[in-house]
Amino acid sequence: MSAYSLFQELHSVFRYVVMVLFIYTILMALIGWFGNRPYTNRNRLSNLFALISAHTQLLIGIVLYFLSPLVQFNSATMKDSTLRYFTVEHWVMMVIAIALITVGHSKSKKLVLPEAKHKTIALFYGIALLIIIGALAAGKIPILK
Template identity: 40%
Template structure:
């Protein structure tokens, strides 16, 4: 279980970096009226892939951590720190992955650069905010 926790925490740096790069790229190119190219596609795709890998690692970690093996749901919900790790973090991260997935899928259907970047900017920005909000900073930075 410690190995999975280590992988989940380490991979999170890659996810965060790639998501920031993809989001900033989409915002700059949207507001700069730039053309959509192969690099933009790769950044959006790599962000999608890293997020999904992190989700899979997180799901494995969630079920091996066993928050609900030793405590009842009521006990977990009453404890702020455990609730954040066992309920709030997974829920909001799943929503963030869904946002990236929706943004990526919708942007592929657009034929012109501006709408592509608009969709990526909106969905990836909201996902990035969710990710930044739900990172357990007290554990991550210590």
């Protein structure tokens, strides 16, 4: 198995971990926000694990970016939708999503009121998840194989 195949498989499989953690975290935040629930250590850990999983996926993706034959820097790249997607579009959208996740996590840590913490996580992580899903849909990458 080549390094490219290994990282491609790792990146592909780990996306399920990221998606499950994000859906769980966003649901917990929405329940906490609209249900006026306390912000517990379970919420904090869920937010943190979702953040860590996204950053881990980013690191795997960075390695994959430099190994992938679909990432090319030549005159044909922008004319070919597949090459353009993997060379430019995918990573840009994912970095934006991860920046939102990081900002949301950081902001929530500084807040005191449980409602504000839940709301911040729900909004920032939710928007990031929409961007991630949009990025996968733009590249016609199935979330579930």
